[in-house]
Amino acid sequence: MKSTKKILSGLIVTALILPVAGTASAATYHSDSDTSLGLLDYLENEHRAARANKPNPEKQQLAADTAEMAKHLRYPIDPTKAAPVSFEGDDLTWNQATGDFTAKGKVKVTQLDQHRFEGENIDGNTIEERIHIPGKGHVLQFTPGQTEVMLDGFETNYNYKMKTGSMENAKGKVADNYMTGKKFEFYPDKIVIYDGTKTKCSAIHPDYNLFARKIEIYPNDKMVMHNVKFKIKGATFLSKESYTVDLKKDTTVSDWFPRIGYDKTNGLWIRQNLKQPIAKNVDANAKIVYTTKKDWRNEFNAGWANAGSYARVTYGYFDDSDDNWIKKEPSLLWGxxxxxxxxxxxxxxNGEYGRWKQGTVKSNHKMYSLGLGYDPIIVGGWKLHLSTSYEITRESYNDAHYNGFNYDATFTKDFDDRWSGYGAYRYQKNNRENSPFDFDNDSYSRKIEAGFSYRIDDNNRVAFGTKYDVDDQTWKKFDYYWFHDMHCSQLILHYEGHDNTWKVKWRFLPM
Incomplete structure (x- = not known):
């Protein structure tokens, strides 16, 4: 049988289902300004999510093609059998007696559940239930409820009854990961990749990736990588014997990615975050920081969290938005x-009890707070957030103690697709006049904060935040930001106008 027409059949080829990893969204961005500019962090996070989930023309076309296929079915679909399949090509041949088939030209083999094979030449056997692409092949999987797959490779073999197969020298996208492999092997319960790479960078030559001798992907469960190396521009920076990614949670391998930056207080710095699950709801973390002006500034913690409750022990150095450092040796946080x-x-x-140290000041620090907030209220297109708390703090240093109410009222609004703004009134009892520590507090209690964000284009955004001392009627902060995306990383320039200082950060995307 030869034909140049499209053939629709429910018997020729059964389902091709590639069992691959689940999706994971990008990690969120958090502002380091104390002018309440963090109220607009959602803009950066929405932009990253939109970039990661931008429309896929191939997915849209496949959905349209399978919808058209469904119109021509002569009988209801039997859910216990494979979905119907169509063949489309310049030259199609099928021997009904032997089951052998060949397809030449621009060949498309499309399954109704939104699977597709593409190649210049495809052959196989319907009795043996196998398909073969001897040259370059393209595989798509956009089946609802399963992970999305787009792969280009060579010498593709697949047995659609056993759901096993292989593809040589392949690369493409698996969920939101760009992956390559010397060989992909497909099994009913997993995919195995040899000499493979994984990255979130979409460039032809990625800025960074994870290379592993062997990668095992268990659908909607985990990805296990063996003999792993973290590479930047091809150079190895870190390595591990094994690394496991939990595909059931919103996780990325961003913990592997170092952050690099510069500011006047610390000089040039580099930061590395490490995380290790210990048991259910229990983990241990390390933040390794080296600065050229203050040497090492590491922090270690371990804790438990579940259903709104948490407890965590931490030891090491912490800095605030003004680059003031404090050492906790150690401290227990709970809430x-x-x-x-x-x-x-x-x-x-919430509460904290621990030993704090800053310069010559050492104190047993105790803090307890009870807070109450209300869901956002829409007022004339603005979102109003109201909250209050009562805080009690005790310091063994000079028997310092202070307690009182804190109040917060904040507004945010998106004026259009480019402009967004915010305003805030805050009263904070804890300040530098009653605390022995210059850490995460101001010298005044009543403050007004305001600012805006403007997106110039897809790769550039500027933002401004300011803080006003209500008691002394003086402006205390002017923070200017420029966010510049560089296809797989981001440069953030931060100018503090009041202090006339610059901060520079460079980080991989997503974070």
């Missing part, structure tokens, strides 16, 4: 945060 029944209110009980 419980949840919604109040079915109301719009949510509350939290």
């Amino acid at each position: 419980y945060n949840t919604r109040l029944g079915n109301t719009h209110f949510h509350y939290g009980i």
Whole structure:
């Protein structure tokens, strides 16, 4: 049988299902400004999510083609059998007696559940239930409920009854990961990749990737990488014997990625985050930081969190947005945060007890707080957030102690696709006049903060934030930001106008 027409059949080829990893979204961005500019962090996170989930023309075309296929079916689909398949090419041949088939030219083999093979030449056998692409092949999987796959490779073999096969020298996209491999092997319960790479960078020559001698992908469960190396521009910076990614959670391999930056206080710095699950709801973390002006500034912690409750022990150095450092040696943090029944209110009980050190000041630090907040209120297109808390702090240094209420009222609004703004009024009892530590506080209690963000284009955004001392009626902060995306990394320039200082950060995307 020869034909140049499209052939629709429910018997020729059964389902091709590639069992691959689940998706994971990019990690979120957090502002380092203390002018409340963090209220607009959602703009950066939405931009990253939109970039990661931009429309896929191949996915749209395959959906349209399978919808057209469904119109021509002569009988209802039997869910216990393979989905119908169509063949489309310049020259199609099928021997009904032997089951052998060949397809030449621009060949497309499309399955109704949104699988597709493409190649210049495809052959196989319907009785033996196998397909073969001797040259370059292209595989798509956009089946609802399964992970999206787009792969280009060579010498593709697949047995669609056993759901096993292989592809040589392949590369493409698996979920939101760009992957390559000397060989892909497909099994009903996993994919195995040999001499493979994984990255979130979409460039032809990625700025960074993870290379592994062997990668095992278990669908909607985990990805296990063996003999792993983290590479930047082809140079190896870190290595591990094995590395496991939990595909059921919002995780990335961003913990491998160092952050690099410069500021006046610390000089040039580099930071590396490490995380290790220990048991259910328990993990250990390390933040390794080296600065040219302050040497090492590491921090280690381990803790438990579940259903709004948490407890964590931490030891090491911490810095605030003004680059003031404090050492906790160690400190216990605990708390419980949840919604109040079915109301719009949510509350939290939090505390900290530990040994704090800053310069010559050493103190046993105790802090307890009870907070109450309300869901956002829409007022004239603005989102209003209201919250309050009562905080008690005790310091063994000079028997310092202070307690009182804190109040917060913040507004945010998107004026259009480019402009967004915010405003905030805050009262904070804890300040430098009653605390022995110059850390994460101001010299005044009442403050007004405001700012805006403007997106210039897809790769550039500028933002401005300011802080006003209500008691002394003086401006205390002017923060200017420029965010510049460089296809797989981001450069952030931060100018503090009041202090006339610059900060520069460079980080991989996504974070």
